[in-house]
Amino acid sequence: MTHAAHHPATKPFRKRFADAAEPYLYSAPALILIVAVMLVPLVLGISYAFRDIQLLNPFSGRFIGLDHFRALGQDQAFFRALRNTLWWTGASVFLQFVFGLILALLLDKPFAGRGLAQALCFLPWAVPSFLAGLNWAWLFNPVIGPLPHWMYAFGILDAPNNILSDPQLAMWGPIIANVWWGIPFFAITLLAALQAIPRDLYEAASIDGAGPVQRFISITLPFLAPTIAITILLRTVWISNFADLIVVMTNGGPADRTQIVASYIFTQAFKRLDFGYASAIALVLLVLLLVYSLLIVLLRQTLLNKD
Amino acid sequence: MASIDIEGIRKSFGAFPVLHGVDLAIRDGEFVVLVGPSGCGKSTLLRMIAGLEEVTAGDIRIDGKRVNDLAPKDRDIAMVFQSYALYPHMSVADNMSYSLRLRRSTKEKIASAVSGAAAKLGLDPLLERRPRALSGGQRQRVAMGRAIVRQPKAFLFDEPLSNLDARLREQMRAEIKKLHGDLRATSIYVTHDQIEAMTLADRIVAMHGGVVQQVGTPLDLYDRPANLFVAGFIGSPGMNFFEGRYLVSGDHADLKLENDVTLPARRVGGIESGEPATLGIRPEHVVITEGGALEGRVDLIEPTGFGIIMHVTVHDVPLKVFTLNRAMLNPGATVRLDLPRDKLHLFDGEGRRLG
Amino acid sequence: MRTRQLAFTVAHRLAILAYIVFALFPLFWLLKVSVTPNDLLYSEGVRMWPSRATLEHYTFVIAHSAFPTFFKNSLIVAGSTAVTVTILASLAGYALSRFRFRAKYWIVALMLITQMFPLVMLVAPIFKMLSPLGLTNSLTGLVIVYTAFNVPFATFLMQSFFDGIPKDLEEAAMIDGATQFIAFRQIILPLTLPGIAATLGFVFTAAWSELLFALMLISGNDAATFPVGLLTFVSKFSVDFGQMMAAGILALIPACLFFLLIQRYLVQGLTAGAVKG
Numbered sequence: 001m002t003h004a005a006h007h008p009a010t011k012p013f014r015k016r017f018a019d020a021a022e023p024y025l026y027s028a029p030a031l032i033l034i035v036a037v038m039l040v041p042l043v044l045g046i047s048y049a050f051r052d053i054q055l056l057n058p059f060s061g062r063f064i065g066l067d068h069f070r071a072l073g074q075d076q077a078f079f080r081a082l083r084n085t086l087w088w089t090g091a092s093v094f095l096q097f098v099f100g101l102i103l104a105l106l107l108d109k110p111f112a113g114r115g116l117a118q119a120l121c122f123l124p125w126a127v128p129s130f131l132a133g134l135n136w137a138w139l140f141n142p143v144i145g146p147l148p149h150w151m152y153a154f155g156i157l158d159a160p161n162n163i164l165s166d167p168q169l170a171m172w173g174p175i176i177a178n179v180w181w182g183i184p185f186f187a188i189t190l191l192a193a194l195q196a197i198p199r200d201l202y203e204a205a206s207i208d209g210a211g212p213v214q215r216f217i218s219i220t221l222p223f224l225a226p227t228i229a230i231t232i233l234l235r236t237v238w239i240s241n242f243a244d245l246i247v248v249m250t251n252g253g254p255a256d257r258t259q260i261v262a263s264y265i266f267t268q269a270f271k272r273l274d275f276g277y278a279s280a281i282a283l284v285l286l287v288l289l290l291v292y293s294l295l296i297v298l299l300r301q302t303l304l305n306k307d
Numbered sequence: 308m309a310s311i312d313i314e315g316i317r318k319s320f321g322a323f324p325v326l327h328g329v330d331l332a333i334r335d336g337e338f339v340v341l342v343g344p345s346g347c348g349k350s351t352l353l354r355m356i357a358g359l360e361e362v363t364a365g366d367i368r369i370d371g372k373r374v375n376d377l378a379p380k381d382r383d384i385a386m387v388f389q390s391y392a393l394y395p396h397m398s399v400a401d402n403m404s405y406s407l408r409l410r411r412s413t414k415e416k417i418a419s420a421v422s423g424a425a426a427k428l429g430l431d432p433l434l435e436r437r438p439r440a441l442s443g444g445q446r447q448r449v450a451m452g453r454a455i456v457r458q459p460k461a462f463l464f465d466e467p468l469s470n471l472d473a474r475l476r477e478q479m480r481a482e483i484k485k486l487h488g489d490l491r492a493t494s495i496y497v498t499h500d501q502i503e504a505m506t507l508a509d510r511i512v513a514m515h516g517g518v519v520q521q522v523g524t525p526l527d528l529y530d531r532p533a534n535l536f537v538a539g540f541i542g543s544p545g546m547n548f549f550e551g552r553y554l555v556s557g558d559h560a561d562l563k564l565e566n567d568v569t570l571p572a573r574r575v576g577g578i579e580s581g582e583p584a585t586l587g588i589r590p591e592h593v594v595i596t597e598g599g600a601l602e603g604r605v606d607l608i609e610p611t612g613f614g615i616i617m618h619v620t621v622h623d624v625p626l627k628v629f630t631l632n633r634a635m636l637n638p639g640a641t642v643r644l645d646l647p648r649d650k651l652h653l654f655d656g657e658g659r660r661l662g
Numbered sequence: 663m664r665t666r667q668l669a670f671t672v673a674h675r676l677a678i679l680a681y682i683v684f685a686l687f688p689l690f691w692l693l694k695v696s697v698t699p700n701d702l703l704y705s706e707g708v709r710m711w712p713s714r715a716t717l718e719h720y721t722f723v724i725a726h727s728a729f730p731t732f733f734k735n736s737l738i739v740a741g742s743t744a745v746t747v748t749i750l751a752s753l754a755g756y757a758l759s760r761f762r763f764r765a766k767y768w769i770v771a772l773m774l775i776t777q778m779f780p781l782v783m784l785v786a787p788i789f790k791m792l793s794p795l796g797l798t799n800s801l802t803g804l805v806i807v808y809t810a811f812n813v814p815f816a817t818f819l820m821q822s823f824f825d826g827i828p829k830d831l832e833e834a835a836m837i838d839g840a841t842q843f844i845a846f847r848q849i850i851l852p853l854t855l856p857g858i859a860a861t862l863g864f865v866f867t868a869a870w871s872e873l874l875f876a877l878m879l880i881s882g883n884d885a886a887t888f889p890v891g892l893l894t895f896v897s898k899f900s901v902d903f904g905q906m907m908a909a910g911i912l913a914l915i916p917a918c919l920f921f922l923l924i925q926r927y928l929v930q931g932l933t934a935g936a937v938k939g
Contacts, residue, residue, distance in 0.1 A: 015376050022842065026757035027769055030750040030813045037810030038776050041787035048786060055789075106678050119925060120682045126921030127689070128871030130889040131910050134896065135688045144695055144903045146708040180688065188928050241780035244873050248893065262782045270878055275786035282783035289780065359833050380839040392830035396852045406838035453838070 048279035055273035068280035077256050078264065078281065085260040087171060088178075089240040095179045097232060100186025107187070108194045125184035133248030136177035140164050164250050167257045174245045174258060182239070186231060193227035194220070233296055237289055261285050309370035309460035309493055310335045311356065316365035318351055318517075325351050326517045328365070336491045342504035343514035343540070349497045350465055352514075356495065357463050358382050369460055380409075385454035386463040389470060391446045393438035399449050400425075400434040406457045424452045427486070444475045451483070455490065464496040468503065480506060501541050505529070513537045535658035538587050544616055546587045546652070547626050553653075555580035562586045568622040571600070573648050575662030583656040590616065590629035592650035599643030603628075610636060619644070689914070696720070696907035703904065719908035728883050729909050732891030737916070739801050739887055740869040743808040747816045747865045748858055750809070755820030756846055760829070773814035781811065785878050798879050804887065807879070808869045816861050823857030824850065856927070863924035867917055888913045 049068060054060040072078055107118055124132065139145040140162055148160040163169040197219065205215050243262035246252060252259035252267055259267070261281065268278035311333040318326040326348045333339050341349040354360040356367055358379035367374050374382050385406075393402050400421055407417045425431050428448045438446055447467065454462055464483075468476045484507055487494055498504055504511050505525040513520045513528060513536070521533035532538035538546045551564040553572065561569040562584060572586055603619035603626060610616075615635050617628040619642060628644065635642075653661040695703070696719055698712040706712055723729050758766060788807060789798060797803030827850055835845035851858075873889045880886050886894070892909055 020763070023757040023761035023763040024765070026761075027754040030754035030817060031769065031772070033750065033806075033810045033813060034772065034776060037788070037807055038784065039772075041784045041791060042779065044787040044791070045783050048790075053786075053790075102677075103681055106674060106681070109674065111675070117678050117682060119922075121678075121685050122925070122928065123689070123918070123921065124685050125928075126867060126917050128867075128889065128913060128917055130871065130873045130893065131913055131917075132688075134892065134906075134910060135692055138695070138903065138907070139688055139691060144703065146691070149708050180684070183685075237778065241782060243782060247874065247877075262780060265780075265782050266785060266874055266878075269786045269789075270874075275790065278786050279783070282780065282786075285780055286783060289778070293778070357833075357837055359836070378841070379833070379836040380841065384837065386834070386837045388830045388834060390828060390830050392828065392834035394831060394835070394849055405835070409839035409844070453834075457838075 045279045046283055048276050049283040050280075051276050053274075053276040053279075055275060060276070064276075068277050069284075071277070072280055072284065077259065078261075080256055081259045081261045081264040084171065084258065085240055085262070088175060088246075088258075088260050089236055091171075091175050092178045092182065092239050093232060093236050095175070096182040096186050096235070097228070099179065100183045101190055101228075103183060103187040104190035104194055107191055122184040122188060124181050125188075127181065129181065129242075129244040130248050132177055132181045133174070133245040136173065136180070136245075137164060137249045140173055165254050167254050170250055170254055170258045174249050177245050177249065178239070178242070181245070182235075185235070189227060189231050190224060193224050197223045237292070240289070241285075310368075311461060311493060311495070312366075312368040312371075313352075313356070314366045314368075316352065316355065316367065317363045318348070318355060318360065319363050324517060326363075329519055331512060331519065331522065333493060333495065336493055338487050338494045338496065338507060338509045339512060340496045340498060340504040340508035340510075341512045341514060342498055342501060343520075345499055347514040348517040349499075349512075349514050353386075353463050353465055353495060353497045356461075357384060357386050383460045384463055385457055385459040385461075386465065387450045387454050387467040389466040391438075391450040391467075391470075393446055393449055393453075395438055398435050398437060399430060399441070399452075402438065402449055403430075403453045403456050406453070420456045420458075421452075424456045427455070427489075428452045443471055444479065447471060447475075447479055451486070455486070459492075461493040461495065464494065464498075466498055467496075469498070469500070476503075483507065501543065505541070511541075513540060515540075531660065532652065533660050535585060535587075535654050538652055538654070538660075542589055544590050544627050544629060546589050547593070549586045549624055551584065551586070553578050553580060553582055553584035564622065564624065566623055568624075571646065571648060571651075572653060573651055573662060575653055577661050578653075578655050584661070585654040585658070587652040587654065588646050588650055590627040592647060593626065593628040594645040594647060595628065595630055595632065595635065595642050596645055597643060599645040601644045601646070603642050603644050605638050605640060605642060608636060608638070617642070692907050692910055692914075695903055696911050698904060700902075700904055719902075719904040720912075723905050723908045723912070727895075727905070727909075728886075728891060729888075729912065731883065732886050732888045733912065735801060735885060736870055736888040736913075739804050739808065740866045740916070742801075742805045743812065743869040744862045744866040746805065746809045747812045748820075748861045750813050751816035751820045751861060752851070752854070752858065754813070754817040756824055756850070758817065758821045759824035760832070773817060776811075776814045782874060785874060788875070789878055792879065799881055799885050801885055803879055804876060804885075807875055808872060811872075812865045812868055816865055819861050819864065820854070820857060823854050823860075826857075827853050860924045860927035863920040863927075867920050867924075870913075870917055870920075 050063060050065060052060045052062055052064045052067075103121060107114065107121065111117075127135070139147050141164075142148040142160045142162055148157060148162060151157040151163075152160040157163070164173045201219050202215055205219055210218065240260070241262045243260065243266050246258055246260060246263045247266060250258040252263050262285070265278050265281045265285065268274050268281065311331075313329055313331040313333075316326055316329045317324065329348075329352060331339075341352060343349050351360060355362055358374070358377060358381075362375050369382060369384070394405065397405065403421050403424060404417045407420060412420075421434070422431075425434060428451060430445075430448055430452055433441060433445060433449070438449065441449065447470075450467065467483075468479055471479060480503055483496075487507075496503075496507060505528075508525055510522060511525055511528050512522050515536045521528055521537045523531075523533075528537055528541045532541060532546075535548070539548070549562060549564060549570055551562040551570070554561050554563050554569070555574070558574065560572045560574045560580075562572045563569045570586060572584075578584060601621050603621045605617060605619050606625075607618040608615060609618070614629055614631045615633070617630065617635060617638065619626050619628060621644065626644075628642075655661055694711060697715040697717065698706070699714055699716045699718065702712050702714060754769075757763075758770065792798050792803050792807075795803075797806065831849050831853070832840075832842070832845040835849045836842065840848065871889065872887075873893070876887045876890045877893070880890050883891070892906065892913065895906060895909070
């Protein structure tokens with residue numbers, strides 16, 4: 001009796017193997033696909049950054065070390081794209097967040113027809129991004145769109161011209177389209193967080209004599225803060241990589257004024273078919289994003305330590 | 308029907324041990340209740356018997372056959388879950404017949420098994436309903452029905468009544484006991500409710516901290532608790548305890564409390580004079596009498612309808628007294644009490660029963 | 663007090679109305695131009711509704727353009743992607759939800775990483791990998807690529823649905839005589855149907871909208887998906903706005919249908935995807 005108590009129960013090998021293998025069998029198809037179609041190309045792409053790969057040049061393909069990166073150091077278009085990326089990401093995220101928060105607060109109050117209003121407000125999110133881009137490009141087009149005429153009437157523009165072809169203003173086009181398209185994302189996430197706040201907290205605060213503004217500052221904001229932080233961080237990365245609207249609306253023009261790094265990579269690969277150079281830019285972008293994420297993690301650590 | 312033998316069973320989750328070597332022999336047809344506070348390992352033990360948890364060490368035998376490596380489906384046992392675990396997308400009849408359908412029983416056999424079980428549990432009018440449309444008590448019955456259609460080797464119950472309200476719980480408790488009387492099936496029942504344990508069990512297994520504390524009939528555990536844990540766990544209101552030193556003087560013995568008060572104790576073996584000990588007495592055994600040796604200050608009166616629970620303080624030690632005497636509803640500031648020697652329980656410094 | 667509350671309510675409703683107008687106006691304009699006859703398009707520029715509406719653009723697009731082919735291609739690609747992803751993600755999500763195993767941490771990490779790096783990085787290498795296999799300019803190639811891109815997010819989504827189903831149910835089934843896989847198929851999957859529908863909807867919408875990889879991998883009209891077709895149409899004949907907008911409205915229909923399907927699950931989907939749009 002005692003000997004059984006002190007020896008681990010041994011199982012037949014076949015059963016042990018079958019038990020251990022089961023979860024892997026369930027996840028294997030997904031994993032194989034991810035590795036083959038995402039991880040392998042990622043590694044391949046990193047190797048391209050150090051090679052001369054041009055699709056139309058059969059003699060390309062050799063290893064050229066850091067040549068692409070030296071060229072990149074001289075590439076004014078690239079640095080402009082970097083600045084544009086900051087501008088594009090910052091403005092888009094900020095406006096999406098502000099309007100998303102307002103919309104979430106508006107929809108958090110119960111009223112007749114809220115379900116329908118919510119569905120209509122969130123509808124832009126369902127519009128395919130290429131269509132959203134085209135749609136706004138048309139709205140900005142003075143031939144068929146009303147916006148230039150209205151902006152001219154309000155004195156915002158000197159003449160009813162297409163802002164997408166004005167180097168000074170062009171970036172606003174994709175940003176506005178992006179804000180229109182992305183507000184629902186913030187609104188939905190924030191609305192979910194709002195509705196997770198226990199209602200009796202508000203009632204308790206009212207009984208304690210807090211007004212609406214105080215309630216917002218002392219209950220709503222602290223509860224929303226983690227959601228806001230994580231949504232903004234993730235969204236920043238996502239939007240900085242989001243080239244669809246720019247490719248569709250301006251293709252980086254006029255004169256590269258709306259080119260962001262992601263669309264620049266796409267242009268290099270798609271238009272110039274220079275896969276090596278495109279991969280080198282992509283690698284730089286990847287490193288920048290890693291640094292950004294690392295900074296965020298460090299910032300979080302120091303903030304946590306301070307508390 | 309079958310016997311179940313458990314030998315040296317251990318279980319760890321990672322490096323965290325939850326069962327420290329459990330031995331238990333359950334006879335064919337016996338109703339055994341595993342009872343203990345939450346986290347004592349009783350549910351884990353039950354789930355290991357069912358095959359839902361890996362066995363870290365030791366052996367489980369059903370009918371003499373080692374089942375450690377058998378999948379739950381091959382052990383021929385049935386289980387009633389705390390949540391009932393009824394399949395929400397199936398009717399009551401389909402819920403009950405699922406196990407038979409998986410075993411590819413014939414249509415006639417399934418029909419007769421389901422109608423037999425439904426008749427026993429009064430489920431006939433509910434057979435076509437979905438679980439969602441049933442009350443808590445009805446769901447409980449369906450869960451029982453699902454277990455009995457198959458006539459398995461053993462029934463396992465994992466706190467099956469804890470989601471019911473008090474009245475229904477009482478009723479289902481009696482029904483389970485009646486059902487066991489009819490079927491005489493080997494049953495293992497897990498609960499944290501000592502009343503359920505006392506009323507249902509042929510034998511109770513009291514568990515605490517992953518160790519079996521005592522195995523015995525309900526009255527064994529009530530009359531002769533093996534240690535402080537069992538003494539405190541079984542019985543409601545719980546047993547009163549006094550900690551002190553055991554002092555022998557000639558033929559009789561006393562317990563000297565920290566505040567130098569002495570209480571009468573019994574002369575028992577296994578302990579030397581001067582060693583630490585704990586004295587226990589059940590509230591229902593404390594006698595209120597004019598000539599009592601102790602004086603108690605009355606702190607609180609709790610009438611239960613059936614009787615009265617009095618909270619009194621004796622020599623700065625709190626004591627609960629249970630009495631059926633209605634006059635005690637207005638007892639005055641103090642009462643005089645006796646602790647009858649033959650009702651005293653004595654435990655040594657490690658909490659083990661003496662005598 | 664009373665009037666203040668009333669004023670507040672009115673302001674609240676007006677603000678919501680303003681947002682709805684902002685959200686719907688671009689789509690309304692799309693619809694308006696698509697039903698405006700060509701001869702009125704320029705003369706009645708900023709009118710809210712043309713004095714004469716017509717469906718001629720729609721009939722032309724459906725009968726005389728390549729858009730039905732694009733539409734069909736997109737349906738095939740998005741539909742196959744949605745089905746394949748949902749099957750793979752159900753299996754993987756179930757493993758993540760129900761099993762404790764050594765590599766789980768690494769699998770989750772791998773899937774999270776795929777959500778973080780810029781997919782545009784993969785445009786060139788994927789083209790290079792697929793072209794010797796004959797998978798460029800083919801719908802199959804697109805399905806494979808889209809499936810891989812959407813599996814991680816869909817796996818997390820399915821996992822969250824599985825997490826919502828009590829483990830007791832499978833355990834009851836296993837005691838009733840089922841293997842884990844049979845319990846998965848007969849008990850868990852039927853209960854996850856709403857989740858499966860939501861996953862299908864999310865993936866369909868994502869695949870229906872994808873643009874960059876379709877542009878890169880597809881060159882001819884035969885295998886072009888809707889975004890590619892519409893974009894090349896724009897750059898080739900940037901004149902017939904009516905027809906393009908009619909086509910745009912058509913592209914919107916499946917997306918809106920699936921939006922209705924997944925509306926209830928938006929929050930779960932967005933938190934599961936976290937970084938997906």
